[in-house]
Amino acid sequence: MSALIAILFYLATLLFVVGLLQRIRTYAATPAPLKIPTTPAPTTTSGVVLRMTREVVFFESLFKANLWIWSMGWLFHASMALVVLRHLRYFTDPVWGWVAAIQPFGMYAGLTMLAGLCGLWARRLIVERIRYISTPSDHLILLLLIGIAASGLTMKFVAHTDVIAVKNFFQGWMAFSFQPLPSDTVLVLHLLSVVALLVIFPISKLLHAPGVFFSPTRNQTDNPREQRHLSAWAAKLESEK
Template sequence: MSVVSIFFTALFYISLVIFLVGMIRKIYQYWITPAPLKIPTAPTPLTQTGVVMRLAREVVLFESLFKSNKWTWLFGWLFHVGLLLVLIRHARYFWPGDLPEIFLLVQPFKYAAFAMVIGLIGLMGRRIAVERIRYISAPSDYLMLLLLLVIGVSGVVMTFTSNHTDVIMVKGFASGLLSFDWANLPTEVHFLVHIFLAFSLLAIFPISKLLHVPGIFFSPTRNQVDNARKKRHISPWALKQEQEQEVRLNETLGKDE
């Protein structure tokens, strides 16, 4: 293997470990964070099925964003759907051996890269052009959008221009990462930039605002049933504290008697 291939192989595993450890840690943190109050936002679901349907609409349709701002919803939805389709198409590179025929169905997904890039350009333009959004934007917000944009544009360049790369080598390298049968990768600059930024994104994902991906499922404004009048809502830590106070009160009353 070449030095470049060794570097990117090591970078992938390092990024993957950081991603997995970081995601597990954050999800555990979300899981144990208490929700002391019932705070679902209106219109509130009255059943658990309603909560599931609400989360499904949020994940698939970005319902609350659609109600908030149509332009932000349009660009955000284009980006996320485009990214999803592109990732599905990229799965063929990691598939060991010959590809099943089902992968022929995802070939048109390559055009989703344009939706992804257009969505990112719109979101970047929103942060620059809208004063109130620009005021609350941190440098990391711009850098994250720029990182995603360069990844998307470099992918479009490799797919739709004459700057193609050797997809056979790409598949050998990518599938080898999962089977530990390591191989050389293409050395075109645009390809190396593409995967370097993709692996970097994998590493910084758990410490970025991209954590809204798992975070939405732990948001009490989205995952709670509006049944506060029918069922008392109390967090485990509050229940434990209440029980301890009751024990101390009984002990005090026992001493007085």
């Protein structure tokens, strides 16, 4: 079982990294022939960096749109970031100082992450408009994330697993040596869910994470009168005449 999970993790990580890089390469390589920032937009590059930072860190546009989605969505994402960072302790030895420092916060973040996810799912189920646009995969991805959070919290607060052994497993995994995992159903469920998440990431709507950085309405500078903007394929139209 331990070996199987280790192998699955290798494959999932490979798919995640290669898939994501390939997707990012596609986004980067696809030209944006016209200036289409949603205005008012920053007129300088540093302004764009600031706009993007506000968008990614605070979900600025979503805040304008709807406070329910914003509060639940932000709570979930911010909590998840903490939780992921907290998990670095399984992959570092000795554990980095700041990773050790955030452990207590990361623990509660698991709870707020679950709360945020439930809030988002409730909206998907209760609000007629959102229910209308939801596909089965929208529900399943939420369920998967809820499963990951809930199984993790169970091991923290209800049925402890042997975290020393788990750490040994991942230390070994990183050095390509198989170490035993505790035979613990909740743990296996937790890890397999993470494997599933890694696999679907580059082929699902989870691509919103890299996508936002490439969104022309958000990452373009509002300077079309000052700078001529010409994509390669559009420039060809000029040389033909």
